[in-house]
Amino acid sequence: MTINSSNPPDSGLIRRITEHTRGTSGHGPITRLMSPSDLGQMLKPFVFLDIFDASGDAIHAMNNMPLHPHSGIATVTVFTQGRVRYNDPDNGQGTFGYGGVEWMRAGGGIWHGKELNAEPVPRIQGFQLWIALPDDLENGEPESRYIESVGDNEGQPFHVILGNYQGVQSPVPSPEGVNYLLVTLKPGQRWTYQPPAGHTVGWLALARGALNIGGLIQAGEMVSFDSSEAPVTLQASSHEDAVFVLGSAVPHPHRLHLGYYSVHTSAQALERGERRIAELGRKLKEAGDRRTESGTVPVFR
Structure with missing residues (x-):
């Protein structure tokens, strides 16, 4: 695949790349691009990123992911291709396509992993991102939002998943100082992202095409x-669309304290989160079968 080199980006506007990775293989169609123990240390509050790309039987494998807990973070799942159902008695039901977003603020603790279920489509693709929460939210009340579309920006290639960019405000109630965009550029199209003041953390990940x-x-x-x-x-x-996500943020000021599924700002906050996760795990067992008619299992808070 080649880039249209007759009109390359202005070298005076090129931001220097410090890390370049294809990640590590994960669970079947899921590739781990960033973890809290590697790139997440440098890019916090962005601490974890998976890209998932499944077709055929691999879609069923994604539907069979086990329930698991989180605390101290928010997860943001964005879809770039396919259609996926959600069903949560507290937040309604519907479907996601391109630009659909699940926002799940774990706060003090949740169990999840089966609240989404792929529809019969040939391919499912997207990203799951973790954001380390600030200390006033990391042990707070959990929150889930399912947003089928963050809205169209007429004439612009970007959709604001989190934050605010060029006067476009995301409907997702994320912490301040974080921007996360889904962008599709047409073949040969050029685009510039100007980070807001203070957003010195920056990265992008490409789902399709080349940049x-x-x-x-x-x-x-x-x-x-x-x-x-x-x-x-x-x-x-110059040959095909480029579909990618891009993040920028004010740096997270705390050292990361890591559990297996949790990220916190202190050992004490991590201990509270893990204690709450264990308590919820016991209650989850007592709750029995919570599967909905559409095959999803709602987030347990």
């Missing part, structure tokens, strides 16, 4: 940028 960012980025890859407020200028391949 020139002063170097070639292929589908399935993630890059992080140097610590600055400089803009990021990108150009899509």
Whole structure:
């Protein structure tokens, strides 16, 4: 695949890439691009990123993911292809397609993993991101939101999943100082992202196509940028759409304290979160079969 080199991005506007990864293989169709113990240490509050890309029997494997707990974080699941059902008595039911978002703020503790179920489509693709919560939210009340579309920006290639960009406010109630965008560039299209003031953390991950960012980025890859407020200028391949997510943020000021499924700002907050997770786990067993008619299992808070 080639980039249209006759009109490359202006070298004066290229943000320096510091890390470039294809991640590590995970569970079947899921690839781990970032974990709290590696890139997450440098890109916090962004601490974890999976890309999932499933077709055929692999879609059924994703539907069979086990229930598991979280605390101290919010998870953001964004779909770039396919259709997925959600069913949660506290938050309604419906379907996600391109740009659909599940926002799940774990706070003091939740169990989840089966609240989404793929519809009969040939391919499901998207990203799951974890954000380390600030200390005033990390042990707070959990919250779930299912947003079938974050809205269209007429004439613009981006959708604001979290935060605010160019006057477009996401409907997701995320902490301040975090932007997360879903972007689709047409073949050969050029676009520049100007981070808000203070957003010195920056990265992107590509689902489909190819991008020139002063170097070639292929589908399935993630890059992080140097610590600055400089803009990021990108150009899509001349052959196909480039579909990617991009994050920028004010740096998370705390050292990360890690559990197996949890990220907190202190050992004390982690201990509270893990104690709550264990308590919820006991209650979850007592609750028995919670599966809905559509095959989902609602988040247990």
